[in-house]
Amino acid sequence: MEIPVTALLLDRETKASERPGDHKDELRLWLRLLTCSTLIESEIRTRLREEFKTTLPRFDLMAQLEKSTTGMTVGEVSQRLMVSNGNVTAVVAGLLADGLVDKRPAAQDRRVQVLTLTAQGRRAFKAMAERHEDWIAELFAGLEPAETAQLFHLLGRTKASLHQAINRRQSGQPTPTGDQT
Amino acid sequence: MEIPVTALLLDRETKASERPGDHKDELRLWLRLLTCSTLIESEIRTRLREEFKTTLPRFDLMAQLEKSTTGMTVGEVSQRLMVSNGNVTAVVAGLLADGLVDKRPAAQDRRVQVLTLTAQGRRAFKAMAERHEDWIAELFAGLEPAETAQLFHLLGRTKASLHQAINRRQSGQPTPTGDQT
DNA sequence: CGCAGTTATTTTAGGTCTGAAATAATTTTT
DNA sequence: AAAAATTATTTCAGACCTAAAATAACTGCG
Numbered sequence: 001m002e003i004p005v006t007a008l009l010l011d012r013e014t015k016a017s018e019r020p021g022d023h024k025d026e027l028r029l030w031l032r033l034l035t036c037s038t039l040i041e042s043e044i045r046t047r048l049r050e051e052f053k054t055t056l057p058r059f060d061l062m063a064q065l066e067k068s069t070t071g072m073t074v075g076e077v078s079q080r081l082m083v084s085n086g087n088v089t090a091v092v093a094g095l096l097a098d099g100l101v102d103k104r105p106a107a108q109d110r111r112v113q114v115l116t117l118t119a120q121g122r123r124a125f126k127a128m129a130e131r132h133e134d135w136i137a138e139l140f141a142g143l144e145p146a147e148t149a150q151l152f153h154l155l156g157r158t159k160a161s162l163h164q165a166i167n168r169r170q171s172g173q174p175t176p177t178g179d180q181t
Numbered sequence: 182m183e184i185p186v187t188a189l190l191l192d193r194e195t196k197a198s199e200r201p202g203d204h205k206d207e208l209r210l211w212l213r214l215l216t217c218s219t220l221i222e223s224e225i226r227t228r229l230r231e232e233f234k235t236t237l238p239r240f241d242l243m244a245q246l247e248k249s250t251t252g253m254t255v256g257e258v259s260q261r262l263m264v265s266n267g268n269v270t271a272v273v274a275g276l277l278a279d280g281l282v283d284k285r286p287a288a289q290d291r292r293v294q295v296l297t298l299t300a301q302g303r304r305a306f307k308a309m310a311e312r313h314e315d316w317i318a319e320l321f322a323g324l325e326p327a328e329t330a331q332l333f334h335l336l337g338r339t340k341a342s343l344h345q346a347i348n349r350r351q352s353g354q355p356t357p358t359g360d361q362t
Numbered sequence: 363c364g365c366a367g368t369t370a371t372t373t374t375a376g377g378t379c380t381g382a383a384a385t386a387a388t389t390t391t392t
Numbered sequence: 393a394a395a396a397a398t399t400a401t402t403t404c405a406g407a408c409c410t411a412a413a414a415t416a417a418c419t420g421c422g
Contacts, residue, residue, distance in 0.1 A: 021315075023314050023315065023317065023318035024314070025329060025330075025333075026314075026317045026318045026320075026321045026329065027314055027317050027318075028333065029321065029329055029332060029333050029336070030221060030317050030320075030321070032333060032336045032337065032340065033214070033217060033218055033221070033336055034218060034221075034222070035263075035336075035340060036214060036218075036336055036339050036340055036343060037214055037215055037217075037218035038263050039263075039340070039343045039344075039347065040211060040214070040215075040343060041215070042263065042380095043343070043346075043347055045380090049380095049381090055407070055408085057407085057408065057409090073370080074370070074371060074372090075369090075370060075371080078371095082216075082219050082220075082223065083408090083409070083410085084409065084410055084411075085370075085371060085372080086371085086372070086373075086374090086409080086410075086411085086412095087408065087409050087410075088371090089371070089372055089373085090372095090407085090408070090409085091407090091408075091409095094407080109370085109417075109418070110416085110417060110418085111369070111370045111371065111416065111417045111418065112369095112370060112371085112417090113370080113371070133204050133205075133207075133208055134202075134204065136204065136207045136211050137204035137207045137208075138346050139207075139211075139342065139343050139346045139347075140207045140210065140339070140342055141342060141345075141346060142338070142339075142341060142342025142343075142345050142346070143335075143338055143339060143342050147335060147338060148206060148207065148210055149206075150331070150335060151210060151332075151335045151336075151339065152206075152209065152210050152213060154324075154328060154331060154332045154335065155210070155213040155214055155216075155217055155332075156213065157323070157324055157328060158217050158321070158323075158324060158332065159213065159216060159217055159220070160323060161320065161321055161322060161323025162217060162221060162224070162320050162323075163220075164322075164323050165224075165319050165320045165322060165323070166220065166224055166320075223410095226410085230410095230411090236377070236378085237378095238377085238378060238379090239377095254400080254401095255400070255401060255402090256399090256400060256401080259401095264378090264379070264380085265379065265380055265381075266400075266401060266402080267379080267380075267381085267382095267401085267402070267403075267404085268378065268379050268380075269401090270401070270402055270403085271377085271378070271379085272377090272378075272379095275377080290387075290388070290399095290400085291386085291388090292386065292387045292388070292399070292400045292401065293387090293399095293400065293401085294400080294401070
C-alpha cells in the first residue's frame, strides 16, 4: 500500500480554490486562453486591413485553398475553418467578385462546388502569407523556444480533452481524433 | 570571450525548421491556440443557446456587470471585453429589451452611461454562470492539475509577449501592463 | 425505372462585430 | 466666458457568422 502523500499536499495547497464543485481555476484558464486568442486575432485583423485591405476570414479561406493543389469543396473548407457552410458561401462570394478564387461544379457530382485560387489569388496570398508569418513570430517573440514547444504540447493535450468532452456529449462513443492541427 | 556553444547546438538541432526567416513553429502554435479557443467558444455558444436561449456576447456582458457592484460604463465594458463601443451599445440594447440590464446617464457626467444588472438579470446570470463553470471544467477535464497550472503560466507569458509586441508597434514606448486577466 | 432518403450547397433571418463618422457633453485654453 | 480640443457614446455601412429552412443533385432499393 502506498502512502497518499499527494492527498496531504493537495489538502494544504488548494484550500482557497477547491471548495465543493469549485472550478474557478479552469475558468481563469479559459479566460486567459481567450484573451490571447483575441489579442492575436485582432492584431492580425488590423494589419491585414492596413497593409492588404483585406480581412481575416478571406485570408483564412485563401490559406486553405493554397494548401490544396486540386481544390476543395465548400464543405471541406467549412469543416477546416470550423465555420458554417453558409458562411463559406458568403466569403467565397466576395473572393469571386475580386477574382481571387474560382468556383465550379465538380464533374462527377454536380452538387459539389470545387474552389481553387486563381493565379491572381495565389500571388496575392503569397505576399500576405509571408508578412503574416512574420507578424505571428513577432507576437510570440517574448517566449523562449522551450516555452513555445511546451505550450504547443499542452495545447495539443487541451485539444484532445476538448474533443473528448464534446464527443462524449454528442454521441455515446468518443471518436479518437488524430488530426494534425 | 565565451565559446558560442548554443550556436553549434542550434545549427544541429534546428536543421529542418530554422531556414532563414522561417517561423512555421509559431504559426503552428497560433493555429493550435486558435483551434482550442474556437472549439471552446462554439461549444459554450451551443450550450447557452440550447439551455438558456441566449448568446455568448450577452453572457459575457452580463458577467462583467455582475462583477461590479456599482455598475460599469459602456467604455469600461468595451475595454474589458475587447470589443468596440458600438458593439456594446448594440448588445446592451438587446439586454435592455429583455429587462436584464439597466442603463442610465451618470449624475456627474452626462456623456457617460452607467450599466447595471437588474434583479432579474442577476438571477438569470447566476443560473447560467453555475452551469457555465461546470461546462468549462468538463472541457478541461482531460488535463492534470499540474498541466492546467503550467498552461495557465505559459499563457500568462504569452499575454505579456503579445502586449509587448503590440505596444512596441503602436507607440515607441512599451507600456508595462499589470492586469489580472 | 421511380421514389425515398441522403448529401451538398444556398438562402434567409437575425444577432455580432468593426471602423469611421456623427453627436453630445465636458475640459482646457485663451 | 467663448472657442478649441477632448472624451463618451451612438449611428451607420458593411462584413461575418450561425441555425434552420429551402433547393438541388445523387444513391439505393423495391
